[in-house]
Amino acid sequence: MLRGDMASWAGLGRALSACCLLGLFCSAALPFSLQGANEKAIINERPIIGILAQETDFKSFQKYGSSYIGASYVKFIESAGARVVPIRLNRSDEEYDKIFSSINGILYPGGSVSLETSEFARVAKIFYNKALEANDRGDYFPVWGTCLGHQLLSVLTCGEDLLTWTNTDGFALPLNFTPDAKNSGIFQDFPADLLQQMASEPLTSNFHFWSLSVQNFTNNEKLRNFYKILTTNVHNNVDFISTMEAHRYPVYGVQWHPEKNPYEWKNSTGIPHSKAAVKVTYYIADFLVSEARKSNHRFPNKSEETNALIYNFNPVFTGPFSSFDQAYFFD
Numbered sequence: 319m320l321r322g323d324m325a326s327w328a329g330l331g332r333a334l335s336a337c338c339l340l341g342l343f344c345s346a347a348l349p350f351s352l353q354g355a356n357e358k359a360i361i362n363e364r365p366i367i368g369i370l371a372q373e374t375d376f377k378s379f380q381k382y383g384s385s386y387i388g389a390s391y392v393k394f395i396e397s398a399g400a401r402v403v404p405i406r407l408n409r410s411d412e413e414y415d416k417i418f419s420s421i422n423g424i425l426y427p428g429g430s431v432s433l434e435t436s437e438f439a440r441v442a443k444i445f446y447n448k449a450l451e452a453n454d455r456g457d458y459f460p461v462w463g464t465c466l467g468h469q470l471l472s473v474l475t476c477g478e479d480l481l482t483w484t485n486t487d488g489f490a491l492p493l494n495f496t497p498d499a500k501n502s503g504i505f506q507d508f509p510a511d512l513l514q515q516m517a518s519e520p521l522t523s524n525f526h527f528w529s530l531s532v533q534n535f536t537n538n539e540k541l542r543n544f545y546k547i548l549t550t551n552v553h554n555n556v557d558f559i560s561t562m563e564a565h566r567y568p569v570y571g572v573q574w575h576p577e578k579n580p581y582e583w584k585n586s587t588g589i590p591h592s593k594a595a596v597k598v599t600y601y602i603a604d605f606l607v608s609e610a611r612k613s614n615h616r617f618p619n620k621s622e623e624t625n626a627l628i629y630n631f632n633p634v635f636t637g638p639f640s641s642f643d644q645a646y647f648f649d
């Protein structure tokens with residue numbers, strides 16, 4: 319996409335949103351997330367987002383607990399005006415039912431467990447299925463996957479692991495925007511100058527050995543019917559999907575790590591800390607939290623909410639021995 323194009327579509331999107339607020343007829347060109355016959359005009363200003371815990375598969379973490387959440391994911395969500403509930407592993411179906419009806423969205427983080435046999439993948443599937451059913455009933459519920467979480471979304475959607483080895487471990491990259499990015503939910507509120515910087519400067523952090531290639535995606539009917547590709551990257555001769563969102567559901571995946579730029583300080587050129595890089599993080603978090611504000615799920619009462627929040631746990635300073643500066647541990 320040309321840089322000039324990008325600037326003009328972002329401006330156009332804002333102009334169209336404004337005209338709809340005035341009640342003018344302009345639905346054809348509206349961004350996806352403002353459309354949808356089922357969508358109710360709910361604004362929940364106290365959104366709570368679940369973050370799925372993951373098995374502590376590396377040794378240095380095991381003495382702290384059997385599962386963990388990198389604290390950067392928590393800060394990322396908090397930075398844009400939402401609170402966090404950890405979704406722990408090995409809970410009963412009844413407990414997951416209760417959590418689902420209490421939270422306003424879920425984030426599947428990065429990591430390194432199996433996409434098919436881990437408890438992380440099993441619980442992710444439970445929430446993914448509930449989210450699709452809820453959205454079909456008009457009960458808005460966003461699902462976000464980052465890195466491993468993005469790869470997991472592809473497996474949940476098509477039922478198989480189609481990933482390709484790219485060894486993209488520790489690289490900051492600029493994004494190649496597709497024409498679909500211009501009508502996307504994710505990028506609709508990004509400032510035009512920031513989108514231009516994202517297209518030309520390495521502002522996205524990549525730490526993944528595997529990738530979903532454009533070729534495998536395009537050859538798979540289930541994936542292609544479910545998601546649109548918003549950005550791609552090329553690494554080791556593989557054109558892979560770096561950002562995608564579902565056509566008809568609030569389901570979003572990024573192969574890169576928006577949460578790392580302001581919050582992870584491992585000495586790696588793969589984590590950009592520039593002013594523009596930190597803004598990218600903020601606008602992604604703002605998008606996800608804005609999606610969560612459209613959900614009206616809530617805890618049955620204040621004490622249930624209080625007991626579920628991540629504030630009941632203290633993060634451990636794990637920077638000296640892991641790629642996370644801080645992590646929360648469970649069980």
Ligand SMILES: *[C@@H]1O[C@H](CO)[C@@H](O)[C@H](O)[C@H]1NC(C)=O
Nearest residue numbers: 372373384385407408437649
């Ligand atoms: C989950 O339960 C299984 C079976 O009891 C156990 O082996 C495993 O360590 C547990 N995992 C976590 C992350 O709690």
Ligand SMILES: *[C@@H]1O[C@H](CO)[C@@H](O)[C@H](O)[C@H]1NC(C)=O
Nearest residue numbers: 480481482531533534537556
């Ligand atoms: C996915 O891509 C890899 C290499 O790019 C290829 O070896 C594999 O066969 C593809 N899988 C499918 C199901 O197309």
Ligand SMILES: *[C@@H]1O[C@H](CO)[C@@H](O)[C@H](O)[C@H]1NC(C)=O
Nearest residue numbers: 488583584585586587588589
């Ligand atoms: C970061 O890593 C580079 C390359 O390995 C090294 O030259 C540099 O001194 C390191 N910086 C810090 C602050 O540790």
Ligand SMILES: *[C@@H]1O[C@H](CO)[C@@H](O)[C@H](O)[C@H]1NC(C)=O
Nearest residue numbers: 416617618619620621622623
């Ligand atoms: C809060 O709700 C839970 C579950 O419905 C219930 O068991 C509990 O007694 C309630 N607590 C208060 C203080 O109302």
